[in-house]
Amino acid sequence: MLLCKTRWGRLVTTLIWLAIGLALPVVYGNGVEKLGQLDYILSLVMVGIGLNIVLGFAGQIFLGPSALFAAGGYASAVAATHYTSAQNIYAMCLISVVVSVILAAVIAALTLRVGGFYLGMVTLFIALVIPVVAGQWSLTGGQSGLSLLTILTFTQKPSGYALYVVGVGIVAVMAGFAWAVRSSRLGRRFGSIMASEDLATSIGVAPYWTKLASFLLAAIPIGIAGGYYVYSQQFISPDSVTVQTSIYILAGLVVGGAGTILGPIVGVALVGIAIELLNSFNQYEGLVYGAVLILVAILMPTGIMGVLRDLLARFRPSAMAPPSLEELAAKMGGDTAGGTDAADALAQRVAPAETDTPPLVVMGARRRFGGVMAVDGVDLTVERGRIHALVGPNGSGKTTLLNLITGYYSLDGGSITVGDKRLDTLKGTVPVSRMGIARTFQTPKLNQFETALGNVFAGADRTSLGPLLGTLFHTPRARRDDRKAMAASFVALGDVGLVTNAFDMAGLIPHGTQRLLEIARAMALRPMFVLLDEPAAGLSPAEAEVFKDAVRMMARAGLGVLIVEHNLPIVFDIADEVTVLDEGQVIATGTPAEVSRDPVVVRVYIGRQRLDRPGGEGSSTATLAPGAT
């Protein structure tokens, strides 16, 4: 966050930050030793920028950036020791990047199957292992490390202040790189992964590959840092890349503000300077830094840049205000906002495979959890262009069935097909979502730190991996795709009456509205079938009307809609067909009118209520008349 909205403002703020960076030696000291310390801090800042990509953008708790830093640094030092052609800053940074990216790929491939703190601890341990191994290995110079000073052919050029300027330049470029990553589609996918992997897979984002990409991108600045470090310090030893380095950089990132662009730069620089200054009181260094870590984590979880951003939003709301819809429409060539032309909007909504695709058919679906048959031989057909409701008491297997269709659980028996394509043999939720099956969740899963528009946009983005990497460079094609997805997102928001909320933070809008937003996101996927899991729970009467209209519109647009819902009045109002489940089995199907008269259904629904009352058992004949007891 460069803290400014307009292009000129951004340019000016960037120049100010650059000037601060270049002028730092004037304040800090510009002797050889001081400049060396600043170069060291610059390399830590680069590592921080890399760590921010994986931790701040993609939310992966990667705690071993020093492992990549060390591997890259050692590789460049070894190369410079053996080959004269590798004794310049470019070659050293390049070698370091290559090795660091390779190691990142290996670490990611081995550890990404597990997530959360587990990933954190394994990577922290790798950071602990690398210096120990380097300390034993003759190639890396053992405990005493490798020194470029002993190489006669090595001369440092640039050196001194010029080298520092190069470092500042690298940091600036890397900050731009981080910005490009964050504002690309890949960056937005990182945001979805961070918010919830279930959410990500439901919109077709494969967690494994997305996380892997975040590691590889992170390894680039970290690798450059390794080369720059060895070049500027002309030395590397196990002591210079201990696990403590990782922890200091992590501290800097948290202090500065993870997820922001400037956070890692400001935070790691501050921590680095503090460490250098505190070095004279060696013992108290850990105390101060530990205490700061605790205090920041509790009191200032968004870090310095996050606090600055909030302050700015409070005192100069105009600087942080989102663009108005008119501005946006103008920017996109006026071909979007709102979906006023109904026919046009409807045409956009129809899924690419067109309306005459076959229905979604569930046959004899079975799923067991331990000793319980959660779903026991269910048949169900969702026709395109129709609204199919799935009702039943709690625990009757409705949501389980939905999870089976979306590939979240695997079937124990039966099949799920669309035409001649089987869904149940696909691996996991991602391919099912790509087949054109969208869903919403019982508890809305949204990226809380994104706008409503951003959340829907995440659904509208259907780029495959190759062009996805192209979006990093913000190519014309990527921009065009962005505009298309943006237009589709606005249409989807319009369908649920949320256009005016487009720039509200998803986490701050009311719960009922969040459900509508989820429906908009599902629609933005342009699916063939939409599965809604208790979408009407917590809707206000006005929202319920919007919801009903939206669902009817989906059906008119040719989508097959499956609704799991407890609110029977709403269900009976909009559904074309109702299936009633009890204890994992279908007990009735038919139109709402037929089902509501079905004696079995009445017994299941009202009989249950009787059992819940104390002493209510046994008088089953009286249950049909309310108030009889």
Next chain:
Amino acid sequence: MVAGLAIGAIYGLVGIGYTVVFNATRVFNLAQGDLVMVGVMGSYLTLVVWKLPWVAALVIVLAGVAAIAAAEERFVVRPFLKKSGAASFGWFIATLGFSAVLEAVVAILFGHRPIVAIPSPLSLSGLHIGSVQLGYRDLLVIGTFVVVIVILDLFYSKSWLGQAMRGTAEDREAASLRGINPISMSRTAFIMAGLVAAIAGFVIAPITFSDPNIGLSFTLKGFLALAIGGFGSIRGAVVGGLTLGVCEQLFDAYVSSNYEILVGLILVLLVLTIRPEGLFRSTVARTV
């Protein structure tokens, strides 16, 4: 082999400390290894500096470490439990900070003192069974380990408190609706973890010497034990700890002690590849 089991028992004890806290709060206490280190240094303070009798020293170490753990829960971890359960990883940073504070304080208090062996009531020798020597001190560690496991197992399976604690971790809100106070659960869990750390520190002090820098290594090795054995169960911590300890000793004996640190990494990566949930973790059905 016996030495390996003893070292494995230490890793297992750290792993159990993690598990106790994790089962009640879903927080992974990164200062657990440092609590063990404080236990070791507490033994040094009471036995070597103050020259107290064994029983008094043990009581002081137990009370001291438990108090530190309780303070950690109150000031470092609880702010995160109130907010959003353990969903965000703020607690990760905070417990990491607390571990740095512990290490720094101990270094300030003891850093200038030489690292010495801490006396043990047991002699250095041991039982001889055939050609195998069983060191008394190793046996003490293993014995303590077994006792701690049995007590915790009974606690979780038999007592109301143990089950309430697990329930709190499953669903904080649901637990509090049933009259379980989640705050007192997490406090109790931290105190228990503190007691386990104190016992561990006390029995291993004669083996590890009074080194204030062993905390991080315990933290990571205890974690590796869990990663190998499986999270969330005492059994996982036990099996993982013993496996790691024995493999390390075998590696030292037959390959090289210089690269001992690689053993844990290789084991974890193997487990991750073959059985990511750990050797002893029942697959839990995911819910949406």
